[in-house]
Amino acid sequence: MWISKEEYDECGPAIVHRKCF
Structure with a gap:
């Protein structure tokens, strides 16, 4: 998952960090 x-x-x-962990 990655962010825009x-x-x-x-x-x-x-x-x-919120998205990765």
Whole structure:
């Protein structure tokens, strides 16, 4: 699973960890 750029721009790097773990 990966995130869209909009989600990344909104939440920042923290969302990557939320989605991965």
